[in-house]
Amino acid sequence: ELKVEQNPLFLSMQEGKNYTIYCNYSTTSDRLYWYRQDPGKSLESLFVLLSNGAVKQEGRLMASLDTKARLSTLHITAAVHDLSATYFCAVDMVNTPLVFGKGTRLSVIA
Amino acid sequence: DSGVTQTPKHLITATGQRVTLRCSPRSGDLSVYWYQQSLDQGLQFLIQYYNGEERAKGNILERFSAQQFPDLHSELNLSSLELGDSALYFCASSPRASGGRTYNEQFFGPGTRLTVL
Numbered sequence: 001e002l003k004v005e006q007n008p009l010f011l012s013m014q015e016g017k018n019y020t021i022y023c024n025y026s027t028t029s030d031r032l033y034w035y036r037q038d039p040g041k042s043l044e045s046l047f048v049l050l051s052n053g054a055v056k057q058e059g060r061l062m063a064s065l066d067t068k069a070r071l072s073t074l075h076i077t078a079a080v081h082d083l084s085a086t087y088f089c090a091v092d093m094v095n096t097p098l099v100f101g102k103g104t105r106l107s108v109i110a
Numbered sequence: 111d112s113g114v115t116q117t118p119k120h121l122i123t124a125t126g127q128r129v130t131l132r133c134s135p136r137s138g139d140l141s142v143y144w145y146q147q148s149l150d151q152g153l154q155f156l157i158q159y160y161n162g163e164e165r166a167k168g169n170i171l172e173r174f175s176a177q178q179f180p181d182l183h184s185e186l187n188l189s190s191l192e193l194g195d196s197a198l199y200f201c202a203s204s205p206r207a208s209g210g211r212t213y214n215e216q217f218f219g220p221g222t223r224l225t226v227l
Contacts (some may be wrong), residue, residue, distance in 0.1 A: 033216075040198070040200065041221075042219060043153075043218040045112075048213060058155060090216075095208045097143060097166050097208065099160050100152075100153050100155070
């Protein structure tokens with residue numbers, strides 16, 4: 001059974017600081033997604049990572065995938081308040097629906 | 111806007127009642143997924159339909175059922191409602207049944223907020 005673990009689950013960080021969210025998964029896969037969810041809102045697709053070594057960047061967020069380590073990271077650079085949200089990673093495997101992590105609730109404070 | 115629509119946006123009902131949530135997938139997507147999100151349980155996968163057929167089942171209670179119609183829209187039926195069923199219910203859609211030789215990203219609808227009093 002595929003397990004997806006995110007850490008930390010809660011993160012409070014100061015504006016302007018850098019931090020990384022980690023997503024570990026238990027079974028071989030080379031496809032991973034990151035989603036963002038604002039409170040009470042839907043999940044919005046952020047990044048699609050499709051191969052080992054894939055790196056995607058959008059603004060202050062950068063995601064990477066290491067399939068050998070079964071690890072994806074979401075790096076936040078110089079955090080701003082607008083990045084406050086919950087971030088989910090999800091792993092894609094053949095013949096199963098996406099398996100989601102529990103989410104990391106990020107709060108950026110002044 | 112993901113292209114996935116859900117109705118209603120909000121639903122308030124009483125314990126013991128039955129409700130139906132509706133979802134229309136993105137144009138061209140054949141899979142529909144239902145998720146429940148409550149404060150203490152995170153995002154829980156309930157069930158997947160692909161081209162009208164049940165494809166995968168998650169943590170769906172026996173009081174809940176779903177179906178996908180020939181036009182690919184889907185309905186989630188919740189019966190004998192309990193207080194604990196209060197949650198956000200999301201529908202998502204994707205092009206294929208699962209990730210095979212290519213990826214199968216899911217796109218989420220805006221959700222239905224169900225409140226059981």
